Amino acid sequence: MEQRSFGGTDLRVSPIGLGCWGISGDWGPVNRDEAVGTLQRAFELGVNFFDTADMYGKGRSEELIREALGPHRAEIIIASKGGFNFYEGERHLDFRPEYLEFALGESLRRLGTEYLDLYQLHNPRPADLTDEVFALLDRLRAQGKIRHYGVSLNSRLEGADRVRERCPASVQVIYNLLDQRAAAEVLPWARSRGVAAIARVPLASGLLTGKYRRDPLFSDGDQRRKHGPEWLARGVEGVDPLRFLARPGRSLAQAALGLVLTHPAVTVTIPGARSAAQVEANVAALSAVPLDREELERVWR
Template sequence: MEYRPLGRTGWKVSAISFGAWAIGGTWGPVQDEESIAALHRAIDMGVNFIDTADVYGDGRSERLIAQVKKSRKEEIIVATKAGRRLNPHTAEGYNRQNLTTFVERSLKNLEVEALDLLQLHCPPTPVYYMPEVFGILDNLVAAGKIRYYGVSVEKVEEALKAIEYPNVQSVQIIFNVFRMRPAELFFREAARRQVGIIARVPLASGLLTGKITRETQFSPDDHRAFNRQGEAFDRGETFSGVDLDIALQAVEELRPLVPPGMTMTQFALRWILMFPEVTCAIPGAKRPSQAEENFSAADLPPLSEETMQKVKAIYDARIKPLVHHYW
């Protein structure tokens, strides 16, 4: 496993880390026993960073992580998120009382005295223009409730604004073969300010595994069934905002580029790691077999420059007109 610095925290985290959305819910059926086994397998393979949120399964994900951490001797850094419990989800809700309440709940779920990394959970855009919100986070650090903080964003513009705040240590942003815009300007600025980059939705909701077809049926509780047009939350979260038919065509064009000995999943993850500004990618894993496939990608050889250029050409022709200007 490769390890990369996370902002200015002093931590070095696994280049492919564990995204714990799926073990909480809204990705179809999930069994806690399998989720726990997947977490253990990830740690066995060198993963030392787990990303979760208080809304993943209404705390289910956080509690499972706490259970696993208690039984391991390794140092495991856990990042969680706060804000999406707000209903309605408004900028005004990001106030001292609400954020403190959310933090206290996550402390209880994770069974810790201080959260390693707290991230604002894709707040409305106006929040990034409210210095008082980041002041509240500074106060929570001073109070010993959180060690460090960052943000999870929908848009590049939000990421660029967030890193103007001096104590933002990390930005979590959708970055994958179907969402390349962050690499244009944001990566350079984040590196200049020594801000960690966490690449979320690295497999475009499973599209980049190459296992989804037009006939694939998703269960009613899977966001890939109910959020394709943004009915529940930002549509860019589901299939990276790409029309399914066009995305599947692009996947078929990508398939011949996968080197021998790599799965398409590993190819998509290895592509992300070709960008040195990225701290880590956080694919989900509901089963140990998925964990093994995901995390072994960090040990595979780099992709060739020719391959990288061909991937970019497919993006430019097929995907860029659909997503580039939105996020």
């Protein structure tokens, strides 16, 4: 798979990465061997960018990356996140520098590595993006514990102004055919400043595969249940007029991934996958039948 520059950094990344939340157990029970197989299949196919977070499965996602890809540490880009404190009481946002430093140490331990390629602040509120936090990130970088740092904005894109001021190496946003707010508020800025943009949830949590129709039933442990019925109804309704994008040689999901990558600011997109077969289908988006002009006009209209 081609690799591209990750913003202004020395990192080279595959345009399709792997989102490692779905294999963590937060989306329902996970078979360990299947999760390891999913990660290894991604690597075999040329995926080198693995997005995770300490809180995914309370560390399980990071452990699985070590178990599956430990021997390939130097060949992969590990992008983890911190800021959700799940160690003390109810899980809560916590960006105190001393907490973040502790959390990074725990991530490194679980991942079995001495450094992260990218450390991202996870869903900070504007008030969390303090000078002290950025001073800590600069110090961790100087110590070699992280190579670069970025910010993963929450779904409301809160803190975007502060991110623009601080200009970290990367910014992560939701960007997909059903939610294009980032295209107005963040992506043009990232492109103009050479900041890497990570487009997450490119399949709208699976809805843009087209396999979910009215009232899909997610299992008890699946975090998608938390979004509530309105989110689901709106999502399923939003997908219906896009079904024409599926045709021989290209599934709806592949069209959705291809479209995310047509945005000139997007450096890498990180579809989640829960099986090796899903990884294969997602990577194949790069060689699927491209969208013609009429299709593009219908989508972006």
